[in-house]
Amino acid sequence: MHMNKSWWLLVIVSLAVMIGFSAPYLTFDPSNSRVDVRPGSLQFPILATHILFAFAALVTGFAQFIARIRTQRPKLHRALGRIYVLGVMVSGLLALPLVGYMDDFAKATGFIALSLAWLFATWKGYRAAVRRDFAAHRVWMVRSFGITLVAVSGRVLVPVLLLTYALLHGFTLPAGREGMVADVLNVNIWAGLIVNFILVEWAVLKPKRGVR
Numbered sequence: 001m002h003m004n005k006s007w008w009l010l011v012i013v014s015l016a017v018m019i020g021f022s023a024p025y026l027t028f029d030p031s032n033s034r035v036d037v038r039p040g041s042l043q044f045p046i047l048a049t050h051i052l053f054a055f056a057a058l059v060t061g062f063a064q065f066i067a068r069i070r071t072q073r074p075k076l077h078r079a080l081g082r083i084y085v086l087g088v089m090v091s092g093l094l095a096l097p098l099v100g101y102m103d104d105f106a107k108a109t110g111f112i113a114l115s116l117a118w119l120f121a122t123w124k125g126y127r128a129a130v131r132r133d134f135a136a137h138r139v140w141m142v143r144s145f146g147i148t149l150v151a152v153s154g155r156v157l158v159p160v161l162l163l164t165y166a167l168l169h170g171f172t173l174p175a176g177r178e179g180m181v182a183d184v185l186n187v188n189i190w191a192g193l194i195v196n197f198i199l200v201e202w203a204v205l206k207p208k209r210g211v212r
């Protein structure tokens, strides 16, 4: 894959957004949590571990797309790939108990779908590599990383969703600003999943002309 300017922009924006969101949790101090945490519960340690492993998946995932590493440093590609798969598996599985702390049904189902899709695509990509079916490995790992990047797109889409909400309500905010933000944060994961799914299947994995 040719690394053009938009690719590097994606890397920079993704890392900047996710460093910003993750840093407070990597202090391992629950009082820095942006998410409301139930005191005395396992929610914060699970959340902080989820973020640590997800961050490892994000960084190693980006590195896997650098052609020079893949072609000239195959051992490094494999080592980073193992860290990516471990990161997704641990982080994705830990996301499931976190859903138990959510009150909103739309938000909970969005995270369940995200987590299951993440685990599934990554497992398929890993198994394909083990079987040495590198065509299938590439396709499933592109899908897997597209899902990893829902963490970014779900957050970047928040201003778009806020605007959509305001437009749909004719700029009167029936539940106030807080109600608007809460409603948007209940659906942003679904929005990110749909956008990334379309971009990956249609733009990145589109069949080459004449090839079906």
Ligand code: HEM
Pocket: 018, 021, 022, 025, 034, 035, 047, 050, 051, 054, 055, 057, 058, 092, 095, 096, 098, 099, 101, 102, 111, 114, 115, 116, 118, 147, 148, 149, 150, 151
């Ligand atoms: C793609 C699969 C992912 C799933 C299923 C997932 C799931 C979750 C869940 C369930 C929460 C708790 C949300 C809440 O209680 O309101 C959460 C929070 C969080 N996750 Fe993930 N996550 C994923 C990917 C990532 C990635 C790749 C990162 C990158 C570092 C990440 C970083 C975070 C952060 C920073 C939070 C705290 C939220 C905040 O402060 O707004 N997640 N995630």
